[in-house]
Amino acid sequence: MPVTLRRAPDLTVRGIGKSYSGVSVLRDVDLDIPSGEVHSLVGENGAGKSTLLKILGGAVRADQGSIAVDGRPVTVHTPRDAIRAGVGLISQEGALVPARTVLENVFLGRWANSWGFARRGSDRAVFDELIELTGFDVDPRERVGRLSIGVQQQVEILRALARGTRVLAMDEPTAVLSEHEKDNLLALIRRLAAAGTTVLLVSHFLDEVLSVSTRVTVLRDGNLVLTDDAARLTPRTLVEHMVGRQIDVLYPQPVPVADDAPVRLSASALSRGPVQGVDLEVRAGEILGIAGLVGSGRSETLRLLFGADRLAAGEVRIDGQPLSSLSPRTAMAAGMALVPESRKEQGLVMSRSVRENVALASLSARRRGPFVEGGSERSAVREVSDAVDIRAAKPDAAIQTLSGGNQQKALFAKWLLRKPSVLLIDEPTRGVDVAAKSQIHRMIVDLAADGMAVVVVSSEIEELLELSHRAIVLRHGRVVGEFPRGTPRERVIAAAFGDEEPTATPGRAAGRTGPATAPGAPPDATVPPSAAAKENA
Structure with a gap:
């Protein structure tokens, strides 16, 4: 049940729609978010959450609908349009320049200058104020390419704040942070909201969502199915609205290991x-x-x-x-096999098909001279894809068209096709929805039960x-x-x-x-x- 607003909305979204190749990913989405509210978007992978944030941030152009900030209609076709409207987007993919320093990235495009010369002292003073505000521990002189993914995300937040962002859209901001860093970031979000910044948050961590949000919107298959006060919701009710059915959110019990294993x-x-x-x-x-x-x-x-x-x-x-x-x-x-922490940068070739990615680590098993047996490959990929429940329109579809959860399952399938005895997994469920997370947890427990050693x-x-x-x-x-x-x-x-x-x-x-x-x-x-x-x- 929508909640009656007591003040004029800072961000208004009306009738937003978006399709890719004739497939609708957002349908007539309406939102009213007042100034100073933390508003979370939840849903399964592919529900349209990230697409909506990218539309607000100018990374994707909507097919239909309108956006208004402070009651004034704004045209958001590019990231520059969004920045001009006071909207800052922190995306999962990141938008930093690895070869430049933290300080240069934070003030990218808006360095303090006089007569064409940069005044780095002024930038450093503002940077120090932002560090004091956020509590982050980031060296302004370090090159961004040397930083961990989690610290890079902190740099993006610093950059958004340096631009005077009034509407902060954050896509999975805590996915790669430690528990301490998560607590610090959630505390920062609360402080920003208290100071009047509107925060739009996408996260798969439902307890986190409910702890920090004023209200929560649930998207399912591109449709808005619920907006309600966070205080009236629980993780289980959110999941039921997200998937349209009841689902077990508990962790599977690992099988005990014999002392003489x-x-x-x-x-x-x-x-x-x-x-x-x-x-x-x-x-x-x-x-x-x-x-x-x-x-x-x-x-x-x-x-x-x-x-x-x-x-x-x-x-x-x-x-x-x-x-x-x-x-x-x-x-x-x-x-041995390794599922790395970043599927897009270290695990998958995003421009290639699902079949090619899944088969990549085991090509030698189907090689005949300089050629690969196509029929054998398709059969092997189909079998392992069914085993891990990859949901793709067809095996030759580009893997970048899959949801995050299905991409992660494809990464597992790539290595399971080799039938490893030792599986190393870095961040097994990073950026996946609750249903895919449950499937991956069950898969890990079942692999160990079959005798695999898992780290x-x-x-x-x-x-x-x-x-x-x-x-x-x-x-x-x-x-x-x-x-x-x-x-x-x-x-x-x-x-x-x-x-x-x-x-x-x-x-x-x-x-x-x-x-x-x-x-x-x-x-x-x-x-x-x-x-x-x-x-x-």
């Missing part, structure tokens, strides 16, 4: 850059979680295990056998603790704690910040510093180097 993956003294002597082992059928703050070495540990970054010291073993000359090629040959890195502490048999915590590149499934999240967060006594179990996952044992060979170019690896190369 063989150790499938083990590593000792892994070291490079932010990773400083990490030991771990994972048994067949076990799901090991890795928690920690951004910059703790979580993703870098997975990349070292897979050989995507060259080891400075340490050794990786599969079924007790050390991997010499560790690289993605040797790791794959030994039965999961996730910024969602609850996801990590509920999915994993046990979780280790990294701080400053070292293992500082180990916790069983069901541990209160506060204890894990405390360990990440250094407020918890170490509880690592010697011989299973205890961190230590050790001498170089087996330096790796240069990595293959299958996964781009991480920011930390570039910095320390």
